[in-house]
Amino acid sequence: MPTLRQLEYLVAVADLRHFGRAAQVSNVSQPTLSQQLRALEERLGVVLVERRMSGAELTPVGREVADRARRVLV
DSSP, rough: OHHHHHHHHHHHHHSSSOHHHHHHHTSSOOHHHHHHHHHHHHHTSOOEEEEETTTTOOOHHHHHHHHHHHHOOO
C-alpha cells in the first residue's frame, strides 16, 4: 500500500512538473523524493512519471493516480 508521503510527493511532482522544485516544497532532498516515487511505481507496477531533462511529465496512469491521491490527502 502506498504511503501518504509517497502520494504527497506524486502530487507535488504533478503540480510542479519538476523533481527538484517538488522536493523543495516537500522539504526533502531530490534523491529522497525520486527514490520514494520509484518505490511507489514498483509497488503499483506502473510508470507514473516520465523523467525528462527539462522536467517531469505524468503518464496517463500517473495523472489518474495523482487525482486519486489528491482526494485521499484532503
